[in-house]
Amino acid sequence: MTPAAVGRRYARALFELAAETGAVDATGEGLAELAAAVGSLEPGALASDLFSESQREQLGTVLAAKVGKDSILGRFLALLARNNRLDQLPAVQACFEQMQDEAAGRVRILVRSATPLTTEARAAIGSRFEAVTGKKVIDALEIDDTLLGGVTVEAQGRIYDGSIRTQLARLERRMAG
Amino acid sequence: MRHLPLRPAAFSGALLLALTTVSFASEEAGHAAEGHDSAARLTLGFAFFNFFLFVFLLRKFAWPPVKDYLFSRRSEVEAAMAAAKNAREEAETIRREFAIKEAALEETRRRMLEELRVGAEADRERALKDANAAAQRMKAEAEQQAHNELARARRELRAEAARLAAELAEKDIRAKLTDADRTRLVREFVEGVARP
Numbered sequence: 001m002t003p004a005a006v007g008r009r010y011a012r013a014l015f016e017l018a019a020e021t022g023a024v025d026a027t028g029e030g031l032a033e034l035a036a037a038v039g040s041l042e043p044g045a046l047a048s049d050l051f052s053e054s055q056r057e058q059l060g061t062v063l064a065a066k067v068g069k070d071s072i073l074g075r076f077l078a079l080l081a082r083n084n085r086l087d088q089l090p091a092v093q094a095c096f097e098q099m100q101d102e103a104a105g106r107v108r109i110l111v112r113s114a115t116p117l118t119t120e121a122r123a124a125i126g127s128r129f130e131a132v133t134g135k136k137v138i139d140a141l142e143i144d145d146t147l148l149g150g151v152t153v154e155a156q157g158r159i160y161d162g163s164i165r166t167q168l169a170r171l172e173r174r175m176a177g
Numbered sequence: 178m179r180h181l182p183l184r185p186a187a188f189s190g191a192l193l194l195a196l197t198t199v200s201f202a203s204e205e206a207g208h209a210a211e212g213h214d215s216a217a218r219l220t221l222g223f224a225f226f227n228f229f230l231f232v233f234l235l236r237k238f239a240w241p242p243v244k245d246y247l248f249s250r251r252s253e254v255e256a257a258m259a260a261a262k263n264a265r266e267e268a269e270t271i272r273r274e275f276a277i278k279e280a281a282l283e284e285t286r287r288r289m290l291e292e293l294r295v296g297a298e299a300d301r302e303r304a305l306k307d308a309n310a311a312a313q314r315m316k317a318e319a320e321q322q323a324h325n326e327l328a329r330a331r332r333e334l335r336a337e338a339a340r341l342a343a344e345l346a347e348k349d350i351r352a353k354l355t356d357a358d359r360t361r362l363v364r365e366f367v368e369g370v371a372r373p
Contacts, residue, residue: 114359121363128367148347149354150362153370162366164350168343175339177332 007091014076014092015099023072028100030073034063035093038086056081107135109155114147114163129155 018027051059060081064074080086101108109129111122126137133156148164 113363117363118360121360124363124367128370132370148350149359151366160366160370162362162369164354164362168346168350171346172339172343175342176336 004091006085007088008095010076010080010085010088011092011095011099014072015096015103017072017076019103021072024100024103027073028096030067030071031089031093031096034067034073034077035090038089051084056084056086059086101135101138105135106138107133107156108138108140109153110140110142111151111153112142112144112147112163113151114143114145114149116143117141117151125151125153129153 014027014031015024018024060078061069063077063081063086067073067077069075069078077086080089080092097108100106107129109126111117111125117125122139122141126139129139130137137155146165148168150163150165150167152163152166153160
């Protein structure tokens with residue numbers, strides 16, 4: 001099973017449990033913090049062959065105690081540690097967030113621009129993509145000066161490209177024949 | 178085995194005996210001239226009698242084995258002649274066979290030479306044809322390679338020109354792009370986004 005599939009399976013289980021107890025948002029926030037912490041570790045820091053079974057149990061107990069050992073997230077962390085899947089936390093969190101958004105009728109978009117955008121410009125982009133996707137849009141902005149001008153938007157696995165960089169590249173390809 | 182000429186030998190023996198008898202008779206006659214003619218005739222008659230007795234004995238006892246020997250010898254000679262004839266015919270047959278074989282050999286040699294010549298000619302033709310084909314192929318490959326090189330050089334030149342043009346355009350855009358342009362670009366992008 002691929003890591004993404006593993007993460008999706010754990011995320012679905014956690015989401016359904018959180019939805020049953022009405023703790024989806026709280027669980028999502030805690031999971032995001034933990035995933036950020038795990039994501040900041042060096043790659044392989046939680047590799048499956050680094051810890052013995054007892055060490056994993058201890059790690060799970062400590063992490064669960066931090067977030068509340070009787071909470072859904074605490075029990076979930078203990079389960080992940082027991083199953084040697086702690087390194088899958090970022091993937092679990094991404095899937096969980098996607099499920100959260102789907103359940104709430106939201107979509108996340110990533111806007112890239114060469115310069116910071118005005119509030120009006122971001123609002124115009126957001127409302128346009130709400131119309132395109134039919135869902136409420138949560139946008140994130142990333143500055144990339146290699147774009148020269150214009151913006152690109154990544155939404156639901158698609159990239160909408162309105163940058164000058166891409167237009168120049170297209171022009172260069174046409175000239176090169 | 179030495180074969181004597183029997184008929185002349187017998188004749189010579191008889192003549193010698195006759196002459197001896199005559200000589201003896203002449204000698205006796207010489208003595209008789211002194212005395213008795215009748216005794217001389219008796220002696221002569223006795224000599225003839227001896228001679229004919231000798232001939233008779235020869236004919237009776239010596240001639241049959243001589244004749245047998247001669248017949249045997251004749252048969253041997255005839256057999257030898259027949260064998261010689263057979264051998265000669267056999268030799269002739271062998272000679273003819275050899276002549277035929279020689280002719281066949283000559284024909285084989287001539288045919289082999291012809292086949293070799295034809296084969297060599299075919300090889301030469303084939304080698305020539307292959308060499309021509311190889312030369313044509315090499316020429317075509319060289320032309321194709323030159324064509325490809327030219328096309329590649331053209332592509333590289335066009336790509337380089339395009340890259341330089343894009344680079345210049347980028348510098349120009351960076352220098353001249355204003356906030357109003359950026360706003361306009363975002364607005365055009367928003368207007369251009371369509372439902373997937």
